[in-house]
Amino acid sequence: MYMVESKGGAVGCMIGSLVLLGTWPAMMTLLERRGRLPQHTYLDYSITNLLAALIIAFTFGQMGSSTTPQSPNFFTQLSQFTENWGSVMFAMAGGAVLSLGNLSTQYAWAFVGLSVTEVIACSITVVIGTTLNYFLDDRINNAMILFPGVACFLVAACLGSAVHSSNAADNAAKLRATNFQGSSESDDTSREALADNEIKDVENGNITPPQENADEERVKFGTADFLVALEKRRAIKVFGKSTLRGLGITLFAGLCFSLFSPAFNLATNDQWHILKEGVPKLVVYTAFFWFSISFFVVAVSLNIALLYRPALKLPRSSLKAYLEDWNGRGWAFLAGLLCGFGNGLQLMGGQAAGYAAADAVEALPLVSTLWGILLFGEYRRSSRRTYILLFGMLFMFMAAVAVLMASSGHRK
16 A cells, blocks of 8 residues: 655645645536536536546555555555544544535535635635644644644635625626626627637637737737626526625635535544444555445435535436536546546645645636636636626735645654
8 A cells, every 4th residue: 555654755745636626617517607507517526536546546555565554555455444434534534524614615616716716715724624624633833834824825815705706896897888787689699609619719729819900800808898798698697696695605605615624534543433443444455445436426425416406596407317427528537537536635635735735726716716817717807896896816825825835744
């Protein structure tokens, strides 16, 4: 079995996790903006998310022989379920709350945008989850470094809320300037036609914004016409709906995220002494396997129910319609793999250097915001105030991830 033991290896896992976990939300957002039902996307994503966990368990968890009787290989420990089921329950609880959190963010992205959703949810995760992990890990992380990093996340969260408020005001002003509320059906049809090529370019990876040329019949990122065309194509309609709903969903997601890592910590380190004396603690790969099984069961159960009783007035679907919907399925599969491997790397690094330090990967809005700007035109043609707040938010996240990684300890 391969174990990450050095501080450098743990930091490497965290950096890899940061990139992967910051990328998969962009793919899910892309599919929603193309009109694919989020229930279909999440079912596809859940399949490959579980596949990633199986690959990690069958490779790293079985690599070589068991290091000690207290660190058995994956298959050996899998057969010991009757002895370590208490720790398994903690791992499965972590997977369940993470599944609920990820499912919630899929709907929040539509209301408040990819960047702001990730900023607020991840900041809540760090403030609550990192504090819990610090005490669960017997304070192996340097508190004088760790908690200033948590403070940076708090500041970033406040700036993220300000960015959203400022950008929403900018978009409202754009729509008022074009008299969107009073536009005729023919005007709307014209706008949709003008935007169609631009949206397709975004989907196909052409993220170069159109040139400032009045003769070009293309809709520019950040304009009112772009916002209207996007609304027509997307699966979740948001015009005329309060963004407080999106912020409420984001808050719920953040609370779910803040609990999954402490639950996994309890599963692998048995701080509450649930296991009988002599029973090996769950190795990270066995815990991640049960964690992902629970994630998969919760995700599939809820999304099958949402096919027939959809939320937010989405159209009804069915299992047959889901199986026949291949539009963007490859992107959803890829998103699941990225998220699964990202979660695995985060937990491998946390077991080595402390789960509080591993929460540095919650700075994934750094990556998500970059994708939001490049792929989806977020913040294009916004006000100077919005740009200043956006820069401040990103700077605080960069400071936070550096500080939290610097607080890494070494588990004995």
